[in-house]
Amino acid sequence: MAGPTRGFLGRHRSPDDVRLPPGQYDVGDGWPVLTAEATPRLVPERWTMTVDGLVGTPMTWTWAEMHALPQSTYQGDIHCVTTWSKLGTNFTGVSVDVLLEATQPLGTATHVLATSTTGYTTNLPIEDVQDGKAWIVWEHEGKPLTPEHGGPVRLLVPHLYFWKSAKWVTQLTFLDHDQRGFWEQNGYHDRGDPWKEQRYQGD
Amino acid sequence: MIEPTVWRTATVGSVAHPSPRLAILRLELADRPVHVPGQHYVVRLTAEDGYTASRSYSVASAPSDPLIELAVERLEEGEVSGYLAEVVEPGDELEVRGPIGGWFIWDATTPAVGVGGGTGVVPFVSMLRHATEIGRTDLLRLAVSARTTVDLPYADELVEAGALVAITRQPTPPPNRPTGRLTAADLVPLLTPGATYFVCGSAAFAEAATQLLIGVGVDAPAIKVERFGPSG
Numbered sequence: 001m002a003g004p005t006r007g008f009l010g011r012h013r014s015p016d017d018v019r020l021p022p023g024q025y026d027v028g029d030g031w032p033v034l035t036a037e038a039t040p041r042l043v044p045e046r047w048t049m050t051v052d053g054l055v056g057t058p059m060t061w062t063w064a065e066m067h068a069l070p071q072s073t074y075q076g077d078i079h080c081v082t083t084w085s086k087l088g089t090n091f092t093g094v095s096v097d098v099l100l101e102a103t104q105p106l107g108t109a110t111h112v113l114a115t116s117t118t119g120y121t122t123n124l125p126i127e128d129v130q131d132g133k134a135w136i137v138w139e140h141e142g143k144p145l146t147p148e149h150g151g152p153v154r155l156l157v158p159h160l161y162f163w164k165s166a167k168w169v170t171q172l173t174f175l176d177h178d179q180r181g182f183w184e185q186n187g188y189h190d191r192g193d194p195w196k197e198q199r200y201q202g203d
Numbered sequence: 204m205i206e207p208t209v210w211r212t213a214t215v216g217s218v219a220h221p222s223p224r225l226a227i228l229r230l231e232l233a234d235r236p237v238h239v240p241g242q243h244y245v246v247r248l249t250a251e252d253g254y255t256a257s258r259s260y261s262v263a264s265a266p267s268d269p270l271i272e273l274a275v276e277r278l279e280e281g282e283v284s285g286y287l288a289e290v291v292e293p294g295d296e297l298e299v300r301g302p303i304g305g306w307f308i309w310d311a312t313t314p315a316v317g318v319g320g321g322t323g324v325v326p327f328v329s330m331l332r333h334a335t336e337i338g339r340t341d342l343l344r345l346a347v348s349a350r351t352t353v354d355l356p357y358a359d360e361l362v363e364a365g366a367l368v369a370i371t372r373q374p375t376p377p378p379n380r381p382t383g384r385l386t387a388a389d390l391v392p393l394l395t396p397g398a399t400y401f402v403c404g405s406a407a408f409a410e411a412a413t414q415l416l417i418g419v420g421v422d423a424p425a426i427k428v429e430r431f432g433p434s435g
Contacts, residue, residue, distance in 0.1 A: 036428055
């Protein structure tokens with residue numbers, strides 16, 4: 001439809017809206033839960049994080065070993081494809097760069113497939129998890145991440161729509177091709193850049 | 204046939220308000236792909252200054268229905284639901300795309316159990332209508348819940364189809380069950396070998412219902428969940 005919708009005014013637009021990608025709204029202090037599966041109850045002591053595939057040294061870290069790595073915090077915004085954004089929040093864990101430094105992805109690696117304990121998967125170009133763009137996190141605003149938000153531990157890739165930030169992540173597999181994950185096989189975009197509004201395949 | 208993700212213009216055929224918080228929109232959309240029960244459409248509204256807001260709504264109609272039926276719950280300060288519930292009139296044009304979704308879907312060829320809360324029953328209404336039409340209601344079992352019968356879209360249709368209806372706040376609920384939330388005892392009789400379990404509702408409802416199902420022995424991978432965020 002070329003023109004505006006009859007009689008639609010929309011919510012009040014404020015100067016803060018420059019932080020909102022197109023089609024998103026500010027959810028404020030809330031944090032909606034959107035998951036396609038039953039929430040698993042993970043015991044941290046039994047959880048492990050594996051980096052494998054096209055890497056020089058495949059490695060697996062336990063909960064304790066992950067916590068012994070240098071930690072860092074992401075401070076900023078997150079954007080969900082269902083149109084909410086949460087502004088000015090923070091998460092703490094380990095930068096994916098730390099895991100890549102230890103495992104050394106090969107020159108042939110172009111993409112990553114993240115896998116959760118539930119079997120959920122999501123695909124990412126390697127550039128989107130390097131150079132300070134992605135974390136494995138277990139804390140949100142100073143508190144342990146709750147199970148419905150992916151606790152005890154999830155992937156965080158805040159510059160992409162939030163389905164890329166796989167809850168209950170347990171594995172990053174480096175590949176020489178793009179392999180579609182759960183939502184991507186079901187019609188969602190392979191990259192999911194909120195600023196380009198890449199919600200569905202073809203956007 | 205046009206791709207589901209292309210934005211198109213639908214014409215509003217009718218708007219009904221079965222309760223103060225609910226609007227049932229029936230949309231005409233030519234040359235659309237036939238949906239599978241459980242799929243949704245995205246509705247996008249555009250203001251004069253180009254500002255847009257879009258939300259997803261599950262389809263309630265059967266695939267064979269010539270129109271697309273969407274049930275919209277009017278949320279507090281909901282900028283899209285408020286517009287759809289109060290401003291939209293028959294003849295209006297709305298920008299939509301769909302049908303979307305390849306996960307929370309059921310084509311009435313395998314056993315399914317649906318557990319829905321409030322407007323979370325909408326995809327199950329599409330499933331029920333489709334199953335009724337092709338004579339396979341034996342494959343579908345439903346348990347639904349709402350605070351009151353007024354908060355339960357399609358209450359009469361669901362009761363008539365034999366759905367278990369749990370009403371949590373109303374002193375005089377329908378006669379087939381006392382007032383109260385869904386319990387494990389409600390779900391046990393619905394368990395079906397080989398079934399897919401569909402759970403749809405608010406985040407809190409979906410969490411409670413999935414834990415109930417797991418508690419009565421359903422394997423987590425057999426459960427598909429659609430949670431509503433507080434998107435307006």
